[in-house]
Amino acid sequence: MVNRSRWAAKLVVSFRHSAYRDFWMGTMLTQMALDATSLLLGWHMLEITGSPLWVALVTFATGLPMLLWSPLAGLLADRWDRPRIMSGTVLLAAAAVAGLGGLFFLKSALAWHLVIVAFILGSAFSIYAPARSVLLTALVPRHLLVNAALMQYSTTRVMSFMGPVFAGVMAASLLTTPALLINLLLLLGAAWLYWRMPAAKGAIPVAAPGLNWQHGFRELAPYLRQNRELLELIVLGLVAVPFGMTYQHLLPVFARDILHVGAAGLGLLTGAAFLGVSLIGFVLAVAVPLRKGPAVVLSAIFSGLGLALLAVCDNPALAVALLLLLGLVNGVFLSFTTVLFHTLPVEALRGRLMGLWGWVWGVAPFGALLTGAIAEAFDVRVALIASGAVCALWSGWLWFRAPALKTVT
Numbered sequence: 248m249v250n251r252s253r254w255a256a257k258l259v260v261s262f263r264h265s266a267y268r269d270f271w272m273g274t275m276l277t278q279m280a281l282d283a284t285s286l287l288l289g290w291h292m293l294e295i296t297g298s299p300l301w302v303a304l305v306t307f308a309t310g311l312p313m314l315l316w317s318p319l320a321g322l323l324a325d326r327w328d329r330p331r332i333m334s335g336t337v338l339l340a341a342a343a344v345a346g347l348g349g350l351f352f353l354k355s356a357l358a359w360h361l362v363i364v365a366f367i368l369g370s371a372f373s374i375y376a377p378a379r380s381v382l383l384t385a386l387v388p389r390h391l392l393v394n395a396a397l398m399q400y401s402t403t404r405v406m407s408f409m410g411p412v413f414a415g416v417m418a419a420s421l422l423t424t425p426a427l428l429i430n431l432l433l434l435l436g437a438a439w440l441y442w443r444m445p446a447a448k449g450a451i452p453v454a455a456p457g458l459n460w461q462h463g464f465r466e467l468a469p470y471l472r473q474n475r476e477l478l479e480l481i482v483l484g485l486v487a488v489p490f491g492m493t494y495q496h497l498l499p500v501f502a503r504d505i506l507h508v509g510a511a512g513l514g515l516l517t518g519a520a521f522l523g524v525s526l527i528g529f530v531l532a533v534a535v536p537l538r539k540g541p542a543v544v545l546s547a548i549f550s551g552l553g554l555a556l557l558a559v560c561d562n563p564a565l566a567v568a569l570l571l572l573l574g575l576v577n578g579v580f581l582s583f584t585t586v587l588f589h590t591l592p593v594e595a596l597r598g599r600l601m602g603l604w605g606w607v608w609g610v611a612p613f614g615a616l617l618t619g620a621i622a623e624a625f626d627v628r629v630a631l632i633a634s635g636a637v638c639a640l641w642s643g644w645l646w647f648r649a650p651a652l653k654t655v656t
Contacts, residue, residue, distance in 0.1 A: 266444050267386045271399065271533040273440035273453065274379060277337055278403040281372065282410035282435040282644015285309065285365075286517055287426060289499045290418055290510050291351075292361050299357055299500040301629060302367055303619020307364035307612035308497035314331015314374040324377040333382070334441035336375040341434035343367040348427035350374025377601040383595065384589060396589045397582055401528030403579070407521035467599055475651035476540065477600065480587060483649065484607040486641040487547040489614025492577060493521065493634035494554060494570070496615045500627045506563045519567045523574020528582045539583040540655030544646050551639030556654070558631035 272495075290303050323332060347364045350356035387395040413488075419624040471478045489588035494501070553573040560566045588604055614634070622630040646653075 255464070259260070265473070269440040270379075270382060270386055271402070273337075273502065274399065274403050276433045276437040276440070277340075277375070277407045278415075279406035279410040280344070280430040280437070281368065282407045283426065284347070284368065284430050284515075286348075286411040286414040286417060286514060288361050288365055288389045289425055289496065290415075290513060291356065291423070292358060293503060295356075296358055299497070299630075300616075300619045302499050303496055303615045303622075304362055305365045308362045308620075309372075310609060310612035310615065311372035312366060312609070313605050314612070316373045316606030317377070317602045317609055318599075319602070320374040320597040320605060321377045323374065324381045324598030324601065325330035325596070326598075329378040329382040329385075330441045330444040332378040333375055334438045335529040336348070337377075337438040338372040338435050339376075340368050341431055341438065342435060343371070344427055348424055348431065348502060351424045351427060365486045373445035373605055377598050378606055380585075380589065381598045392589055393586050395440045396586050397528050397531050400582055400585050401525045404521050404525035404528060408518040408525060411517035411521065412514045415511045417508035418514075420438070432437050466597070466635050467596065467603065470596060476655050478651040479645070479652040480543065480584060481603065482605065482606055483544060483547060483642065483645050483652070484584070485552065485573045485610055487580065488608055488639055489611040490618075490634040491547055491550040491554070491580070491638035491642075492579040493614065493631060494513035494557060494573065497586045497618060497622060497627055497630060498623055501557075501566075501631070504565055504627055505561055508563050512563060516563075516567060516570055518569040520574040520577070523571040523576075524581060525574075525579035527578035531579070531582050538653075538656050539587060541651040542579050542585045542653065543587075544642055544649065545643035546574040546576050546583075548639050548646070550580065551635040551637070551642065553598065554635030554638070555632045558628040 278341055288305050288309075291303050292302050293299075296302075343364050346355070347360075350360055383396060383399060384392060413429075414426055417423060470482075498516055499513055502508050502516055506512065506516075510517075549571065553569070553576055557566065557569050557573065584604070588601055618630040618634050621633060
């Protein structure tokens with residue numbers, strides 16, 4: 248591990264490199280715009296339908312592309328120019344935000360419009376994310392990669408805090424269209440930063456061109472058999488991701504029906520969870536005191552327990568505090584899984600493995616539909632408790648059944 252007193256200074260030196268700086272700034276702008284738009288989609292869907300299931304359908308439409316496109320996106324990230332992939336997908340997201348803004352301006356946004364926009368945004372992100380993750384490894388020296396990955400992830404989570412808070416305030420003030428215009432400008436700025444990155448000579452090695460789908464994925468199976476810690480991490484994520492983070496799509500319903508707060512309150516609740524993720528990421532980047540493998544499994548267990556605790560809360564201030572704590576726990580899971588997928592795979596397969604991890608996130612929409620249906624039929628609290636129980640029990644079982652993952656330091 249790099250000396251704690253020196254790694255930050257070395258990252259600052261890396262930041263002075265124009266490609267790394269453009270990458271960092273672009274990821275922050277993109278994350279803020281996407282998370283702000285996501286909150287506006289969920290809240291507006293709740294306003295026009297009043298249905299938890301329709302709110303879950305927005306989450307389903309956002310996440311389904313991860314299941315559909317992530318394997319292809321991982322292969323693209325290994326074979327094509329990553330900054331151009333990122334620029335193109337961010338422009339696609341900008342087009343969707345522009346269309347949504349036009350619908351809101353004309354006061355003609357219907358439920359199915361929101362679902363289509365959510366699907367386009369999810370498609371853009373599912374192709375963007377593997378390229379972003381793989382590109383970081385090309386911009387930062389290997390000995391700084393753990394700290395850089397944690398810092399980069401934490402700064403994007405700061406934007407995930409600012410985005411929903413901003414969107415909630417704007418929606419409460421009936422300024423949804425101006426909010427979407429600002430999100431559009433943020434995305435266009437990010438696309439420009441990514442587009443100009445190849446001008447940094449030699450800073451962005453791009454894998455050899457060409458696309459052989461069958462051969463590209465035939466290499467993964469033997470690699471995962473030999474590196475069981477990654478296989479066990481994927482198995483953990485198949486349940487921890489769709490059920491351990493259920494609150495992210497149920498919060499609009501929880502805010503309205505249980506806490507009785509409006510859009511501004513929803514923004515604060517959502518932002519509190521992302522702030523927790525960001526804070527723990529910064530702590531782990533400065534000093535990584537935990538063994539990554541055991542910490543990932545234990546954090547998934549406590550995420551499930553935290554959801555059950557949140558379900559019985561009916562005080563807005565206490566709910567903000569609980570979501571901050573839940574964000575801290577989820578931050579350990581998200582930060583360390585990010586680091587493991589940045590550091591464990593070999594360079595030639597990293598994009599495809601990130602695509603496979605994106606496919607795991609593609610399972611989350613089905614969890615969203617299931618929990619949305621439970622909230623519709625029974626109560627949002629029942630949905631949160633059921634999700635937490637599934638996540639805690641599955642992760643607890645894996646604590647005893649995942650020996651390779653628990654050995655990762």
